[in-house]
Amino acid sequence: AQSVTQLGSHVSVSEGALVLLRCNYSSSVPPYLFWYVQYPNQGLQLLLKYTTGATLVKGINGFEAEFKKSETSFHLTKPSAHMSDAAEYFCAVGDQGGSEKLVFGKGTKLTVNP
């Protein structure tokens, strides 16, 4: 069965600092990988996704993530945090050729300090 582990339920950074949100997954087949963001009192929206091809994926708002098969990781990064990045971030994994459902991690709440 697939699973997703997000290390750190809360991450706090200073404005302008590097953002690193960690995601590790387990999957018996090549995965699809997603990062979603949930701003306060809003629904989830897609930041970026990896399906096939280039392992470094760029998303909206300056975020990017790299699929590392050997480490079963898909960590999310942004070089310089902005106050507007404060939100909850969810990593999710889907199966290639298997079930259509996504398995989500428990989320990481990002706080950006001025």
Next chain:
Amino acid sequence: GAGVSQSPSNKVTEKGKDVELRCDPISGHTALYWYRQSLGQGLEFLIYFQGNSAPDKSGLPSDRFSAERTGGSVSTLTIQRTQQEDSAVYLCASSLQGATDTQYFGPGTRLTVL
């Protein structure tokens, strides 16, 4: 265009009552998903509809939960004999076809069972 809509936005009910939650997906999206978001638990997959195929009900936590999708569009999630542990935010998402496509989420229905 219009996004995914859900109603009601909030629902307070008494233990033992039945509730119905509604989801209107994006027009033209054949895939529809229901998730449950509990505090600190991330998103839990409940059920998946794809076109005219039999739904994937593997995530429904008990037989008190059921869902239908009429005419390949609107979906209703029904919880019978609600329990306090059913309290959560119920999220609906739709996507163009399936696993690799971006899921677009509705704002959710916050269910509180007293």
